[in-house]
Amino acid sequence: MKDLHLLSARRAAAAVASKEILSVELVEACLDRIDLRESSVNAWACIDRETVLREAIARDREPIRGPLHGVPIGVKDVFDTQDLPTEYGSSIYRSHQPQRDAASVAMLRRAGGIILGKTVTTEFALYRPGPTKNPHNLLHTPGGSSSGSAAAVADFHVPIALGTQTSGSIIRPAAFCGVVGYKPSFNTFIPDGLKPLAASLDTVGMIARSVDDLSFLSSVLQGNQEAIALSVPSKPRIGLCRTPYWNSAQSDGQDALLGTAERLANSGFAIEELALPDWFESLSEVHSQIMAYEIARNLIYESEGSRQDMLHERTHQLIEDGWDMSHETYLAARSAVRRAQSEFTAACQGLDAIMVPAAPGEAPLLSSTGDPVFNRVWTLLGVPAVTLPVTLSSKGLPLGVQFVGPIDSDRTLLSLCRHIEEALGSIKR
């Protein structure tokens, strides 16, 4: 077998388990790919090659630990790792070494997975971009904050990577990099050992190159021995939703959504227009309020003494906004979320999912990581979202479409998205 770095996680795990390949061969193929590309893409905050190769050799010599045995994974540098520095994208935490693994990282290791390294995050998963470039065009952003995870998976450094989303930090970079991103229902995967940003919003998720790998990694992160069986809904019904932010989408983003709806309708999906309540437009502001209020309190240590001088200007501003906000405003925002959750559930009655833009359009140039306007509401409501790459812009940059389901409908959504992925065929790079 050659080009092992191109394998999916599930295929790679099967090949290692059957001794068709060695874990160390797989890991070396990924490291070779990184050697070739990393100086351009800058997806990695930290890789310890010696440890990684030693672990792969150990996996090859021992019985199968679990479903991920011998497979390398990228981990966003906001998850604590006991053997690798964890810097949260901030110079405040330069060379910071946690004492133990985050729960999700421990679950990956227990399943036999090999943490290949830590992927670049923006500062505290917020605004200050890291050095990562979009592998499709190095002048463009990979998106953020899970910048390194998206770029590493898209550029075939690893088959899968962990990410987190508080606004749009998984879906947006996955869409910009032309890969598959999954932000689960709130609290589907355990947030222990994650640097908290806003506890009401922070969601552990993942980036892969296929929906099948999302369900593969989901079963590992749930820690259940049984694999998750995905069944295709017999007559999938999807709501085509322009969202209250349609005017924020560029024409390529709008065309990607509408064109995909048409292709799906032609493939036998029932597509119907869905309008969310008008007042949902205010949810973007509600999200910002909850985020600012909670971030100010979570980053209290980082904003004291000389540490505050190491924070990005926009992070400072966000913290100030959070302290300026009254508790009444915060409570009103929480109340709006409960109302919106109930109305969203009602709006989705009879639908398997809705489809919305994943981002306003193609990845912008490097100075920003793009706008989470099409992501905030779903994070706020705690509902599951998957982005699939659907086409390329005129510049050759990927465009994604986001599928969103009711709360805790994650398995149905993943089944549906696998069906959609097949219907759409693979996107030419």
Place this chain on the structure above:
Amino acid sequence: MKDLHLLSARRAAAAVASKEILSVELVEACLDRIDLRESSVNAWACIDRETVLREAIARDREPIRGPLHGVPIGVKDVFDTQDLPTEYGSSIYRSHQPQRDAASVAMLRRAGGIILGKTVTTEFALYRPGPTKNPHNLLHTPGGSSSGSAAAVADFHVPIALGTQTSGSIIRPAAFCGVVGYKPSFNTFIPDGLKPLAASLDTVGMIARSVDDLSFLSSVLQGNQEAIALSVPSKPRIGLCRTPYWNSAQSDGQDALLGTAERLANSGFAIEELALPDWFESLSEVHSQIMAYEIARNLIYESEGSRQDMLHERTHQLIEDGWDMSHETYLAARSAVRRAQSEFTAACQGLDAIMVPAAPGEAPLLSSTGDPVFNRVWTLLGVPAVTLPVTLSSKGLPLGVQFVGPIDSDRTLLSLCRHIEEALGSIKR
């Protein structure tokens, strides 16, 4: 002024601010009380007297930092502290020294508060009792898991202490120790820096000797400069709710609730019987499922290698239960919570709060920390709960009554409870 250890936090803060007393005098009075009583009560996991006295002297020499300036506080030993070991009640973490303060601890310090020490918790806030005794009768439990916080406040070691509740870990010990406990609406105070047990349930709260001190400390923990104004509802309406677990209450617990309802009715409160939907009885099991599922994953590090030998037998069992549970069962439990939240909101229409037992009865003997049967549902629903001491059992042990409000009605609930506290008068010890 003498007997400074008897002061409320608000009164103590005012006295320090006006230079009526020195912070160091206040702290010395608390330490003297601890010297007198700690060998019997064992409320403290760790106290660093030198640091505490040095901090008090520093507070006395500098401008007022905030509303808690110079006031000592107890902190349950599940919150990380950068200057004190944090052992989570487990020998796995003997002498464990976190690198920074939990957000709540940082907020207390920013407000000028002095962390007097860490209070005893059961192992990981679960089953294995610590050495703490009930100050009302040293043969009886103080309750758990916030055992040391409740005993320390009840025994006048500190005016206020932080606790956490995942099942009944604030309300139950507060009731057993004859003090006031407050479990806020879910995510009211920031959980950063707390050892996670079950992220869907873990709630930061507090124990004090008066409702007024609960609102005082709440404003500090919210980090808002303005004090929280409490207004008394003009015609308080309270639902008297036996709950589906009434048969689990002992006769002294039942009498405490019914007798208090009668006293409140005689004081002009509108008391009406309220029955929750029958199916709410199953919520105790739903709570146990969510807790087991999440705890198994959060304690993955602690249950690996030789560390697992240091876990209590019941903790082991809980972790096994959590791994044995299917993801479907977990999702069904989450779905039941959403339904129950909606039905509880409907049931509370027109009421300011409901009143329920705080515990089955008086504190049992030391071998257990008591039964959280009357606490689980409110933690599960994320609604605010306050326990007030209302009477003494025939053995002279305190009995509490718990007041529960709709989600995010915390300020109304605190106002109401202050009114109730006045109506009931102080309990003879």
